Structures are given as C-alpha cells and as structure tokens.
Amino acid sequence: MATASVYQVQTSPLSEAQECLLQVVDGDEEPVAAAVAESGLKFRIRDLRKVSDAGVSILNGINADIPKGMIVGIIGPSGSGKSTVLRSLNRLWEPPKGTVFLDGRDILDIDVLSLRRKVGMLFQLPALFEGTVADNIRFGPQLKGQKLTDSEVYKLLTLADLDSSFYNKNGNELSVGQAQRVALARTLANDPEVLLLDEPTSALDPISTQNIEDCIVKLKKKGMTVMMVSHSIKQIQRIADVVCLLVNGEIVEILSPDKLSEAKHPMALRFLELSS
Ligand SMILES: Nc1ncnc2c1ncn2[C@@H]1O[C@H](COP(=O)(O)OP(=O)(O)O)[C@@H](O)[C@H]1O
Numbered sequence: 342m343a344t345a346s347v348y349q350v351q352t353s354p355l356s357e358a359q360e361c362l363l364q365v366v367d368g369d370e371e372p373v374a375a376a377v378a379e380s381g382l383k384f385r386i387r388d389l390r391k392v393s394d395a396g397v398s399i400l401n402g403i404n405a406d407i408p409k410g411m412i413v414g415i416i417g418p419s420g421s422g423k424s425t426v427l428r429s430l431n432r433l434w435e436p437p438k439g440t441v442f443l444d445g446r447d448i449l450d451i452d453v454l455s456l457r458r459k460v461g462m463l464f465q466l467p468a469l470f471e472g473t474v475a476d477n478i479r480f481g482p483q484l485k486g487q488k489l490t491d492s493e494v495y496k497l498l499t500l501a502d503l504d505s506s507f508y509n510k511n512g513n514e515l516s517v518g519q520a521q522r523v524a525l526a527r528t529l530a531n532d533p534e535v536l537l538l539d540e541p542t543s544a545l546d547p548i549s550t551q552n553i554e555d556c557i558v559k560l561k562k563k564g565m566t567v568m569m570v571s572h573s574i575k576q577i578q579r580i581a582d583v584v585c586l587l588v589n590g591e592i593v594e595i596l597s598p599d600k601l602s603e604a605k606h607p608m609a610l611r612f613l614e615l616s617s
C-alpha cells in the first residue's frame with residue numbers, strides 16, 4: 342500500500358508544528374510548482390519508488406511534504422530505506438522524474454551541483470579532505486570561484502561550535518566528533534537551505550553528540566530545514582519537530598516525537614519497543 346502523508350504547512354508557527362500533522366491522503370495529486378513554492382513546503386515527495394537491480398523493492402511509494410524550517414526525524418529498522426530516501430533528495434541516488442520537488446521544482450531540472458549546495462548532507466563518518474580545517478571549509482565556495490575571507494571561515498567555525506584554534510589544524514589531528522563539526526562547517530560554507538543528516542552522531546561520544554545537536558537546533562532557528570535519520574529515539578525526541586517511521590520502504594506513521602508510543606503499525610511498534 343502506498344501511504345501518503347502530508348504536513349500542514351506555513352501558516353502555523355513552527356513551534357506548533359507537531360500539532361499540524363494532517364491525515365493520510367492518496368498521493369496522486371499533480372504538483373503545481375507555484376502553489377507549492379508559495380505554500381512554504383521545502384520538499385514535496387510523490388510516489389517515490391526504487392527497485393534494486395535484483396528486482397527487490399527498496400522504496401514503495403514514499404509521499405511526504407516537508408515544511409520549511411522544521412527538523413524532521415526519520416527512524417526505522419535497518420534496511421528500511423532511510424538512507425535511500427535521504428540520498429534521493431540531493432540526487433546521490435537519482436529519483437525518477439516527477440517524484441521529488443524542491444521549492445516546487447522537480448530536482449531533476451536543477452543543476453546537480455547547485456542542488457547539492459542547497460541541500461547539504463552529512464554522513465555517519467566525516468570524510469575530510471587533505472589539508473587544514475580552513476582548506477576544508479573553503480572547498481565548496483572555491484569550486485564556485487569564491488574565496489572565503491578569514492572572518493567568514495571563523496564565523497563558520499563558530500556556527501559548528503568550533504573555536505578559532507581549529508583554523509590551522511590538520512584533519513588528522515581531530516577526533517571524530519571534531520571532524521564531524523568541521524564537516525558540518527564545510528557543508529554550511531555552501532549556504533545550504535536544507536541539511537540531510539544520515540546518523541550524524543552515531544559514531545560520536547555523548548558530548549560531541551550534544552555539540553552537534555545544539556548546532557542543528559541553532560540552525561533550525563535560523564530557518565534551516567533538517568531531515569535527520571537517527572537510530573536514537575531519544576535523540577529524535579530531543580530535537581525533532583516531527584518523526585517519520587519508515588518500514589519496508591514506506592512511511593507507515595508520522596508522529597509527534599512525544600507521541601511515539603501511539604504508533605499503530607505493528608512493525609513500527611515492535612521497532613519502538615525494542616529501541617527504547
Ligand atoms: N545500490 C543498491 N543496490 C541494491 N540494494 C540496495 C542499494 N542501496 C540500498 N540497497 C538496499 O536497500 C535497502 C534499504 O537500504 P538503506 O536505504 O541503506 O536502508 P537504511 O538506511 O534504512 O538502513 C536495503 O535492503 C539495502 O540492502
């Protein structure tokens with residue numbers, strides 16, 4: 342069954358986002374770019390499907406409207422398709438035409454590099470390039486022919502909760518937690534509107550985890566839209582505005598983080614029981 346899920350958008354303050362979930366609907370409506378762009382949606386996902394080369398269904402018709410400026414948590418069992426959904430949103434995996442819209446535009450019609458600047462991504466393990474922290478942070482803008490000034494680099498360090506002493510450090514001098522914050526600063530250097538976070542703290546200690554969570558919440562307050570996969574239900578409850586439960590390539594429930602126990606889908610319930 343293709344489950345379609347819609348969030349109510351825009352007119353309500355973000356703090357009330359949790360109360361704004363609307364009911365499940367059929368996902369066959371035609372996207373109307375202008376209306377979508379005006380409505381305050383960031384992403385619109387319609388009947389997103391993926392079948393592996395071996396013929397196995399990986400995504401079974403994902404439908405979701407992701408409002409601007411919200412932290413959307415995605416949880417679900419391993420192999421349920423969480424990373425595949427995130428990767429479809431910046432074309433690390435190319436979704437079929439007519440299935441993913443950013444600000445009302447089909448992402449296949451957007452130049453892939455500019456899409457990835459707008460839609461930044463962090464993974465479980467940060468992979469820094471050779472060179473200093475500052476070199477890493479300057480990398481993205483440099484591709485566009487822009488050279489960030491020192492003060493711009495320091496500002497990005499601060500945004501990622503790193504002090505100025507990191508500027509000249511080499512990637513290999515950093516802990517994983519510090520490297521993850523550098524990776525965040527490097528992503529933020531592209532001035533993204535959306536952050537896709539795929540278990541960004543699962544390799545980190547609790548303090549580094551808290552640093553990253555604090556950064557994410559600060560970024561949301563500045564208007565960033567965040568989609569975050571996490572295996573930690575507690576983490577999702579700490580920072581997400583809304584939670585999508587993904588099971589077998591389908592969004593089976595959309596819940597407020599403090600109402601996860603109200604999930605109805607049997608697989609979702611089982612997953613929640615075992616994870617808490
Ligand atoms: N490129 C691929 N080719 C074949 N199968 C894949 C590919 N990528 C992912 N899968 C399969 O798709 C399913 C969903 O994967 P993934 O999105 O990584 O799940 P999750 O992030 O929820 O653990 C898994 O069964 C995985 O083995």
Ligand SMILES: [Mg+2]
Pocket residue numbers: 423424425539
């Ligand atoms: Mg994954």
